Amino acid sequence: MSEPLLEVKRLKTYFPIKKGLLNRTTGYVKAVDDVSITIRPGETFGLVGESGSGKSTVGRTIVRLTDKTDGQVLFKGADLHALSPQDIRRIRPRLQLIFQDPYSSLNPRIRIGDAIGEALLDHGLSDAGNVRDQVKEILEACGLSVAHIDRFPHEFSGGQRQRIGIARALVLNPDLIIADEPVSALDVSIQAQIINLFKRQQQQRGLSYLFISHDLSVVEHLCNRIGVMYLGSMVETASRDDLFRNPLHPYTKALLSAVPLPIPKLKRERIVLQGDIPSPVNPPAGCKFHTRCPWAQEVCSQQVPEYRNAGSDHWVACHLV
Template identity: 80%
Template sequence: MSEALLEINHLKKYFPIKSGLLNRTVGQVKAVDDISITLQPGETFGLVGESGSGKSTVGRTVLRLTEKTAGEVKYKGIDLYSLSAQELRKLRPKMQLIFQDPYSSLNPRVRVGDAIGEALLDHGLVPGGEVRERVEEVLASCGLSSYHIDRFPHEFSGGQRQRIGIARALVLNPDLIIADEPVSALDVSIQAQIINLFRKLQETRGLTYLFISHDLSVVEHLCSRIGVMYLGSMMETASRDELFRNPLHPYTKALLSAVPVPIPKLKRERIVLKGDIPSPANPPSGCKFHTRCPYATDICKEEVPEFRDAGGNHYVACHLV
């Protein structure tokens, strides 16, 4: 096996809760609580879970857009948190982020060509006279035309804006792309087009994706491996086919039961979870999911389950497995 492109080991990100006149820390929001993921070159890893499970915080912490609390993040064996600001800046072009809302991530006063080409100039990757040609090339690879280069963001549809966001990441020729809910704000038909674009770009450019989503039906079509997060912790990881064929964690089963069935005759039992997701500032003891789990026992309330291999690189954190 080749060297891993990205290694996330026991990553934690806690946000302090401040209170009082002295602004003292009175608690912590455990947004990411001991997450480990390994991505091989050319792989697509899907990170799924409900809103508030910590998926986006994982992506931002990996890229050092927010600093970690504990753990390590390695890119091609290099510990990103051991690098100085100048050393990290040199690696930035190789690790790019695609945002959930393409419109809010674009400056409405800046033409699309300038927004895409800005990073090329900032990092000194191409001479100024070649920027327009490079931008037109990457726009074409994302399904847009050369005349789009002089337009402003408000002149595009939602799907076109997301293509612009993808082009802005691609123009730096990255190895790793972290896509944070990149299709959740789009219509279903446009979602399919963007997913196909992700696939095409991966085949032609050899990209590696960390694909963050709450929609398992989207993840199923794009990802080779999937990790299920709940309240900052990883509940289950497996290959796509294994996870959909044989989900082991009750939370994964509940998420899968909500995926629409393409053939109406194939009925699927709907699992409705009771209650709301607890606050990450005060997570439950033991297994974090036990307050909503229909199969919880006393041990689930008292002991944190070990994340272990259930066979065939199918890992699960559940006392019932």
Template identity: 75%
Template sequence: MSEPLLQIEHLKTYFPVKSGVWGRTKTYVKAVDDISLTLYSGETFGLVGESGSGKSTVGRSIVRLTDKTAGEIAFRGKDLYGMPERELRKLRPKIQLIFQDPYSSLNPRVRIGDAIGEAMLQHGLADTSNVRERVLDVLELCGLPRYHIDRFPHEFSGGQRQRVGIARALAMNPDLIIADEPVSALDVSIQAQIINLFRKLQRERNLTYLFISHDLSVVEHLCTRIGVMYLGSMVETGTREQLFGNPLHPYTKALLSAVPVPIPKLKRERIVLKGDIPSPVDPPSGCKFHTRCPLAFDRCKAEIPLFRDLGDGHCVACHLA
């Protein structure tokens, strides 16, 4: 395996809940609650889980759109939260974020050529004499005609806007791209085109992806390793073959049982979880999943399961594993 590119150790990201006239902090929303993972150069790591599990907060904490509460995030061995502001600014182009809704991330009054070129100028990746040509090159690389450079965001379809978002990230010559559910709002045919674009760019530029999604079919097709999150915690990580061929955590099994199978006569056991995901303000004691787990027993309610490596990098947090 290649060298580690990104290392996250015991990351916690809490949001204060304030109340009263003076706005005192009453409690915290534990959006990310002590997770660790490592990304290697050239791989695609998938982060999956239900809405509210903390996937997007992990991505936003990495790029420092949201400040962490505790833990360490290191990029190429350098602490992203400990380095001086000047050094961080030089590093920022190397870590780019692609948003779920590309339209809300684009200024409706700014032509997309200017939106892409502005960042290149700010970080010294182009100058006024060649920025337009650089933008045209990256648009072509992402499958957009050159004449689209002078269009506004509202003149594009959803798939085209996502290509603009990819082009804007690619213009920074990044090493790591965090894709936050980049295809969830697109039609299936457009999803396939964007996924193929991701794979093409990875081959050509040796990119590393942190691919955040709730669509397990897309994750299986694109990702080499996968992490499963539940209520802010990592419950299982492993290779694509390990998680889809031999899931160990009851939550992972439930998620996989909900994935449609393109074989009408194939019967599959459907695991229906009872109740709703608990509030991250007051998560359950012990194993956070015990309130919905069909296999829970007394130990699950009292003791937090250790996140253990059961061999070949297949890690799980479950007393029964």
């Protein structure tokens, strides 16, 4: 088995809550609380969960857009959060992030050719004489016309702007792309085009992805392994086939029960969770999910479940398993 490309070990990201005239810290928002992920070369790891579960914060912490509180982020064996600014700058082309909102991530005053090509110049990966040709090549690879190179972001549709975001990441020829909800705001037909683009580029370039999404049907189509997050913590990790065939955690079962079936006549027991997701400022004691779990027992409110291997590299944090 190949060595891991990315290892996230017991990652924690807390945001302080400041109050009063003295701006004192009165608590913390525990956005990411003890998350571990391993991604190997050529693999796509899907990270799923409700809004507010901490998925996007994991992605932003990995690339150091957000500082970690504890844990390690190892990329090709190097601890990203321990590197100097000069060293992290050298690694950045190998590790790219595609943002959730393709419009706000683009400067409205910069033509897309310049937006895509500026990183090549900034990192010394191309010179001014060749960068335009490289931008045209990546635009065509992403399903855009070379005639688009001198247009501004507002002249494109949502799907086209997402392709621009993908092109901006791919032009640096990275090893790993973190895609944060890249298709959530797009029509279904455009979603299919973007997903096929991801798969095609992976086959051609040997890319690895951390694919962050709340849409399990998209994740099933694209990912090799899947991790399920709830309230900042990982509750289950397994291969795609194992997770969809035999979900172990009650939260995973509830998420899967909401996925529409391709054949309307088929029926699946629908698990409707009661209440809202608790606040990450003051998460419940014991298992964080016990306040909404239909099968919760007394032990669930008293002890934090161990995150353990239930067999065949299928990890779960649940007292009931």
